[in-house]
Amino acid sequence: xxxxxxxxxxxxxxxxxxxxxxxxxxxxxxxxxxxxxxxxxxxxxxxxxxxxxxxxxxxxxxxxxxxxxxxxxxxxxxxxxxxxxxxxxxxxxxxxxxxxxxxxxxxxxxxxxxxxxxxxxxxxxxxxxxxxxxxxxxxxxxxxxxxxxxxxxxxxxxxxxxxxxxxxxxxxxxxxxxxxxxxxxxxxxxxxxxxxxxxxxxxxxxxxxxxxxxxxxxxxxxxxxxxxxxxxxxxxxxxxxxxxxxxxxxxxxxxxxxxxxxxxxxxxxxxxxxxxxxxxxxxxxxxxxxxxxxxxxxxxxxxxxxxxxxxxxxxxxxxxxxxxxxxxxxxxxxx
Amino acid sequence: xxxxxxxxxxxxxxxxxxxxxxxxxxxxxxxxxxxxxxxxxxxxxxxxxxxxxxxxxxxxxxxxxxxxxxxxxxxxxxxxxxxxxxxxxxxxxxxxxxxxxxxxxxxxxxxxxxxxxxxxxxxxxxxxxxxxxxxxxxxxxxxxxxxxxxxxxxxxxxxxxxxxxxxxxxxxxxxxxxxxxxxxxxxxxxxxxxxxxxxxxxxxxxxxxxxxxxxxxxxxxxxxxxxxxxxxxxxxxxxxxxxxxxxxxxxxxxxxxxxxxxxxxxxxxxxxxxxxxxxxxxxxxxxxxxxxxxxxxxxxxxxxxxxxxxxxxxxxxxxxxxxxxxxxxxxxxxx
DNA sequence: CTGTTAGCGCGTTCAA
DNA sequence: TTGAACGCGCTAACAG
Numbered sequence: 001x002x003x004x005x006x007x008x009x010x011x012x013x014x015x016x017x018x019x020x021x022x023x024x025x026x027x028x029x030x031x032x033x034x035x036x037x038x039x040x041x042x043x044x045x046x047x048x049x050x051x052x053x054x055x056x057x058x059x060x061x062x063x064x065x066x067x068x069x070x071x072x073x074x075x076x077x078x079x080x081x082x083x084x085x086x087x088x089x090x091x092x093x094x095x096x097x098x099x100x101x102x103x104x105x106x107x108x109x110x111x112x113x114x115x116x117x118x119x120x121x122x123x124x125x126x127x128x129x130x131x132x133x134x135x136x137x138x139x140x141x142x143x144x145x146x147x148x149x150x151x152x153x154x155x156x157x158x159x160x161x162x163x164x165x166x167x168x169x170x171x172x173x174x175x176x177x178x179x180x181x182x183x184x185x186x187x188x189x190x191x192x193x194x195x196x197x198x199x200x201x202x203x204x205x206x207x208x209x210x211x212x213x214x215x216x217x218x219x220x221x222x223x224x225x226x227x228x229x230x231x232x233x234x235x236x237x238x239x240x241x242x243x244x245x246x247x248x249x250x251x252x253x254x255x256x257x258x259x260x261x262x263x264x265x266x267x268x269x270x271x272x273x274x275x276x277x278x279x280x281x282x283x284x285x286x287x288x289x290x291x292x293x294x295x296x297x298x299x300x301x302x303x304x305x306x307x308x309x310x311x312x313x314x315x316x317x318x319x320x321x322x323x324x325x326x327x328x329x330x331x332x333x334x335x
Numbered sequence: 336x337x338x339x340x341x342x343x344x345x346x347x348x349x350x351x352x353x354x355x356x357x358x359x360x361x362x363x364x365x366x367x368x369x370x371x372x373x374x375x376x377x378x379x380x381x382x383x384x385x386x387x388x389x390x391x392x393x394x395x396x397x398x399x400x401x402x403x404x405x406x407x408x409x410x411x412x413x414x415x416x417x418x419x420x421x422x423x424x425x426x427x428x429x430x431x432x433x434x435x436x437x438x439x440x441x442x443x444x445x446x447x448x449x450x451x452x453x454x455x456x457x458x459x460x461x462x463x464x465x466x467x468x469x470x471x472x473x474x475x476x477x478x479x480x481x482x483x484x485x486x487x488x489x490x491x492x493x494x495x496x497x498x499x500x501x502x503x504x505x506x507x508x509x510x511x512x513x514x515x516x517x518x519x520x521x522x523x524x525x526x527x528x529x530x531x532x533x534x535x536x537x538x539x540x541x542x543x544x545x546x547x548x549x550x551x552x553x554x555x556x557x558x559x560x561x562x563x564x565x566x567x568x569x570x571x572x573x574x575x576x577x578x579x580x581x582x583x584x585x586x587x588x589x590x591x592x593x594x595x596x597x598x599x600x601x602x603x604x605x606x607x608x609x610x611x612x613x614x615x616x617x618x619x620x621x622x623x624x625x626x627x628x629x630x631x632x633x634x635x636x637x638x639x640x641x642x643x644x645x646x647x648x649x650x651x652x653x654x655x656x657x658x659x660x661x662x663x664x665x666x667x668x669x670x
Numbered sequence: 671c672t673g674t675t676a677g678c679g680c681g682t683t684c685a686a
Numbered sequence: 687t688t689g690a691a692c693g694c695g696c697t698a699a700c701a702g
Contacts, residue, residue: 058694
């Protein structure tokens with residue numbers, strides 16, 4: 001199991017380790033002949049550098065840390081897929097940590113990654129992370145950081161997000177085209193930018209295109225616990241939809257809201273058009289076949305890695321950029 | 336960004352690096368007083384060991400490699416979640432590589448992990464991997480390997496699988512209880528153990544409980560390309576279900592078969608009870624509300640890590656174990 | 671109980 | 687064009 005080392009190659013070729021090292025890295029000081037001999041032999045002996053020794057020597061790790069809420073949510077799994085490809089292309093690897101939505105856990109994740117040794121950090125702060133001071137602190141110590149998904153103005157750095165505002169506007173336009181202007185909007189209690197932007201984008205278009213004649217209502221729920229969420233929504237639906245159907249459609253502002261809404265509507269036997277954010281592969285075979293707003297998850301991951309690698313390469317960078325990627329509307333057959 | 340080192344602590348406390356090292360690892364040779372002084376100061380200076388130096392020195396990496404087909408499939412994402420928790424508990428970390436279903440890519444993944452440095456390998460071979468000789472080879476060189484999900488007799492080691500046979504039997508029993516014995520079974524063309532075991536398990540119970548009076552038919556399709564799969568299934572459904580409904584239900588033997596079946600049935604406007612393997616979080620709100628066979632994905636990941644760590648700890652191990660975890664049946668409301 | 675020394679594998683001075 | 691020597695940060699064998 002012991003891997004071949006430079007020393008062994010050197011011994012076997014009757015050369016010094018430094019010559020081997022230089023030959024393998026195509027150093028100009030080495031003769032063509034020696035280079036070829038060394039390279040050839042290295043392949044034969046299946047030599048590969050010891051990453052740990054190299055990292056120790058060079059002071060980098062060729063590893064980036066990724067902190068997310070949970071990797072078994074479709075959106076995040078797709079993002080990770082993008083991160084994976086982005087890293088591979090560049091010869092990097094990545095370590096994932098899950099905060100499970102806890103701010104404390106999130107800080108611990110970063111701590112552990114730091115302890116582990118990373119060249120940069122990719123993070124989607126949990127919706128409970130109001131104070132990103134701990135990130136600013138690490139940044140000041142020299143850690144390259146890129147925020148994605150849930151971005152924030154608290155920290156000056158590259159960021160990658162989905163254009164939630166535009167996505168929501170598109171949804172509103174879509175509904176209005178179908179003649180629907182009485183919409184029940186499922187928003188979020190917390191100060192979650194994601195949901196808020198979507199509510200605002202939606203209403204802005206509604207206001208503009210209907211000259212304020214829309215009859216939308218925003219319901220804010222607490223997304224923290226899955227079961228509680230279902231209960232909250234059920235209550236809302238019973239009250240607003242069951243007796244007198246005063247709404248043309250529902251707009252769900254997050255993936256979880258969309259799927260939980262389907263669950264509740266189905267349970268309550270309520271039939272009402274639904275449009276909502278949804279990134280599952282199965283979004284086209286969900287009950288009621290809702291119209292979906294799909295986020296470019298893979299591209300988010302890709303772009304975020306790109307930004308981070310660039311930041312690692314140019315640490316002195318001070319001109320930061322926030323990339324907004326567009327969503328895609330996938331029509332269901334009920335609206 | 337430069338982290339505190341043993342040397343710095345040593346200098347600042349007027350001790351030698353070895354004393355610091357020993358104190359921090361609670362070596363018995365160090366006096367209580369010194370230990371406390373050192374530990375206290377280390378915390379104050381926010382010292383953490385350099386994993387790379389430690390690994391280089393100790394010859395291990397505290398990292399395990401994981402090779403899977405794709406991490407954005409619900410089942411695998413859930414497995415990874417289990418792997419994550421299992422690793423974290425033990426102070427290990429893991430590196431994921433995706434084979435995307437290609438045998439060549441799979442071998443390259445292992446190669447890259449090896450190059451990177453891992454203490455052990457967790458792998459779910461792709462359904463195109465007929466020859467696991469390359470794994471046996473690495474095992475012979477001393478690499479601890481654990482197979483999960485798609486297990487194989489080609490390699491003697493710990494393995495973790497889902498009890499596919501039993502799960503399929505349960506499905507058959509479930510259908511028979513409902514009086515359904517004319518079942519269209521969607522199986523797999525390739526020699527994929529997963530699907531085959533499920534077909535066999537299903538038929539075995541059908542044979543037993545109906546004394547061969549069942550009227551099942553097994554259709555084998557090629558799962559390689561998603562779109563082709565849909566076309567194949569559509570053809571099958573048009574031929575067998577559209578004109579004369581000679582079947583009571585469909586049994587889909589993989590997650591992909593289940594969801595693609597739903598897609599096709601929906602498109603063709605065919606209404607027939609469906610039971611199938613499905614591990615998505617959204618399986619309860621799929622069109623037609625099929626009955627699902629859910630695999631204990633998280634537990635598979637957990638158990639596999641457990642096995643691997645044990646193997647890493649006791650490399651001489653020769654008494655191997657294959658763990659079979661039970662599936663769970665979740666009733667839909669249409670069967 | 672503590673310090674000195676050596677070496678894990680590598681890349682990079684400095685010397686030849 | 688090549689080699690010797692050093693040190694990245696750490697642990698362990700060997701001294702005292």
